[in-house]
Amino acid sequence: MPNHERRDDEKRILVIGLGRFGSSLALELARRGWEVLGMDSNPRLVQTYADALTHTVIADSTDEEALRQVGAHQFARAVVAIGTHLEESILTTSLLVDMGVGNIWAKATSRRHGRILEQVGAHHVVLPEHDMGERVAHLVSGRMLDYVELEEGFALGKTKAPKELLGRTLQETRVRQRYGITVVSVKRVGASFTYATQETILHKGDQIVVAGRTDDVERFAESQRP
Template identity: 65%
Template sequence: MADRRNDPVVVVGLGRFGSSLALELFRRGTEVLAIDSRPKLVQSLAGKLTHVVVADSTDIEALRQIGVPDFYRAVVAIGTDLESSILTTSLLVELGIEDIWAKAVSREHGRILERVGAHHVILPEHDMGERLAHMLNGRMLDYMEIGENYALAKTRPPREYVGVPLGESNLRRKYGVTVVCVKGPYDEFTYADAGTVLGYGDVIVIAGTIEQVERFTELP
């Protein structure tokens, strides 16, 4: 299968999320066709992206005229206008776009986007809210869910595991989590192994189910 990671991307909707995404893709060397129905937004990004056009993404002929069917990947970044978000997604499916990402503002919105054909649904506000809640409620320095019930967390080692080689700690058997990597106070992150000894100033990245990660990061 061909590697499509460097293929151009269509970004529809240039609000905060869509414009940030388009600019970062362009910064990383990806060609971007950015679309929005608001001329002022398009004008503000002119010269900063590969192609920025004013168009109605709910009009299939307008999408054809600006060459959207030639793209393999598209992101529907339309925010609060749910009707436009859903209709745009369905039109991209009709045009044969093979990899469609769509932003949802709620789980219900996301389910509808999946039904009309979105291949990936993202809930940036919801995901950021969950992430921040985990960080505020525990000792986590960072948190990311990577599936329905699996997560990675950046945290400090609990007292009982400081000074003990991981291979002798029984940490995984007792709490179900794995220490993936560790960073000393003046070091970069490196892979953890059975001989790794954690210190008080270390930062560790752990992996496990959400419940296991939450339980472990609550240890003193």
């Protein structure tokens, strides 16, 4: 690894853990033109992705000296994608924090695991299985076409424009006052999504993206069920 100063704007990232989550993330970043160093203690996984990633290395991420040898302290961004071994995940995250890595994403397998990662200094914690399960539950149980919770208590939902909002401007529908949500974008049939304004008029077949408190987004979607 070249010995140069760490810069926040460089498209370089360290991904520790090349299981299903870590490898998918690393491969997508590489596809987008990022320089990716993939690290795992499993030689088979490292060999699998050696040709697809910029650099790969077999190393124990709980060993501070091993992290320094691969230049972990030179990265502005790192992802700790270790999921099955909680102690390794927590210790690795803690070492990266001590090294001054300024933007650390860590995978958690439970909310308790996530809280511990936050306590040791992870800047972002993701719960892939939990988040996907929650998202699918919303899609299955309501009229949502897509659903993303941006953070605890705030969400985006995609749904078909309900009949009661058709043919009038969004200002006239008073949807924000009635439901506490904001229509942020609209997609006409055969067109792409575009920003919505108070003067936007919805038509039959339109898809809309709404934003608001999670409870309000859910209540709006439920209210549109037949």
